[in-house]
Amino acid sequence: MAESQSTPEFTVLDWLGCILVIFLILILFGWPIAAAVFSGMYEEMGASLPKLTIIVFKQWFSPLLGSFTALFFALQWFGWVKSNLRRRRIWVALSFVMALIALIICVIALHLPLFRMARAVA
Numbered sequence: 001m002a003e004s005q006s007t008p009e010f011t012v013l014d015w016l017g018c019i020l021v022i023f024l025i026l027i028l029f030g031w032p033i034a035a036a037v038f039s040g041m042y043e044e045m046g047a048s049l050p051k052l053t054i055i056v057f058k059q060w061f062s063p064l065l066g067s068f069t070a071l072f073f074a075l076q077w078f079g080w081v082k083s084n085l086r087r088r089r090i091w092v093a094l095s096f097v098m099a100l101i102a103l104i105i106c107v108i109a110l111h112l113p114l115f116r117m118a119r120a121v122a
Contacts, residue, residue: 008085017092021073024099028066031106032059038110049113056109065102072098 010018039057042049055061073095075081076088 008088010085010088014089014092017089017096018073021069021092021095021099024096024103025066025070025073028062028069028099028102028106031056031062031066031103035062035106035110042113045113045117047113047117050109050116052105052109053112056106062102062106065106066099069095069099069102 035057042053049057073092076091076095081087081091
């Protein structure tokens with residue numbers, strides 16, 4: 001019995017991973033909306049902001065992180081990755097980790113001034 005040499009296909013779980021990566025990328029592209037709300041709140045307080053927070057407030061920062069992640073994620077459909085199911089799954093998992101780290105950086109950066117104020121009060 002000869003096995004076919006076709007390109008291995010993703011399972012449902014693999015596609016769920018892809019959907020999660022795409023969802024995280026979309027959150028990164030929409031992040032400037034949340035950053036604008038926090039920016040207005042911090043302006044009213046008049047406190048100095050940490051450098052990371054100032055960078056995250058830039059309109060281009062989180063979409064840039066989302067673009068890098070999307071590019072990295074898109075590479076899994078190229079032939080040298082697509083030919084091996086294990087390599088393709090690793091690529092999706094790394095894309096997920098990359099998007100999650102980018103999102104965590106954005107969340108922490110937006111909350112750094114609050115942490116600074118809480119430390120001053122304590």
